[in-house]
Amino acid sequence: MLAWSYRFATKIELVDTQHKRLFDLLNVLADSFQKEGPGEALINDALHQLVNYANKHFTEEEELMKEHQLDSRHFDIHHLEHKAFMYDIERLQNYLSIEEAAEKLVSFITSWLTYHILSVDQVMAAQIFAIEAGMSPEQAYDTHHIVPFDAVVTRMMLNSVLDLWHNSMARCNKLEDKVTELQEKLKLSVGK
Ligand SMILES: [Fe+2]
Numbered sequence: 001m002l003a004w005s006y007r008f009a010t011k012i013e014l015v016d017t018q019h020k021r022l023f024d025l026l027n028v029l030a031d032s033f034q035k036e037g038p039g040e041a042l043i044n045d046a047l048h049q050l051v052n053y054a055n056k057h058f059t060e061e062e063e064l065m066k067e068h069q070l071d072s073r074h075f076d077i078h079h080l081e082h083k084a085f086m087y088d089i090e091r092l093q094n095y096l097s098i099e100e101a102a103e104k105l106v107s108f109i110t111s112w113l114t115y116h117i118l119s120v121d122q123v124m125a126a127q128i129f130a131i132e133a134g135m136s137p138e139q140a141y142d143t144h145h146i147v148p149f150d151a152v153v154t155r156m157m158l159n160s161v162l163d164l165w166h167n168s169m170a171r172c173n174k175l176e177d178k179v180t181e182l183q184e185k186l187k188l189s190v191g192k
Helices: 012-036 039-067 072-093 099-118 121-130 137-144 151-191
Strands: none
Touching: 012 039, 012 099, 012 121, 039 072, 039 099, 039 121, 072 099, 072 121, 099 121, 099 151, 121 137
C-alpha cells in the first residue's frame, strides 16, 4: 500500500489532488488481486481506471507546465518520463496474464510514483512557483532543477529506484532464459 505523506506534497492543489487520487486507485488495484477470488473483471476494471487516470493526470500536468512556459530542459525530460511510464505499463499488460501483470504493475507503479513525485514533480513545482514570483523560466530551471537534499526523501527515492532496477533485472533474466531455451530448441531441430 502506498500511503500519502506531506513529503509528496507539491503545494499545487490540482497536482496534489490528482496524486492522492492516483494513490487511492493504486491501492484499489492492490486490493483487487489480494482478495480471494476477485476474478479478472475486477482487476481489469481497477487497472483500466488507474491507467486512464494516470494518462489524464499527465496531460493536465503537462498543460500546467506549458501554461507557465517551463524551460524545455525540464519539460522534455518530464514528458519523456510520463511517456515511458505509459509504455512500460502497456508492455507489462501485453506480455503477462492479468493476475501476473496486476501484481507486477502495483510494485512498478508504487516505486515509479514515489520516485517521480519526490523528484521530477517537486522540481517542476519549485520552478512554477519561481516563475510566478517573477523569475524567467531559464532562471527558474537553473535555480530549481535539483531536488534539495533531505535524508529521508533521498532514502525513499533510492529504495524506489532500486526496486525498479530489481524488477527490470528480473525481466531481463526471464528474457535471457527464454532466449537460451529457444537457442537450445533451434540447435536440436537443426541437429535432427
Ligand atoms: Fe509528473
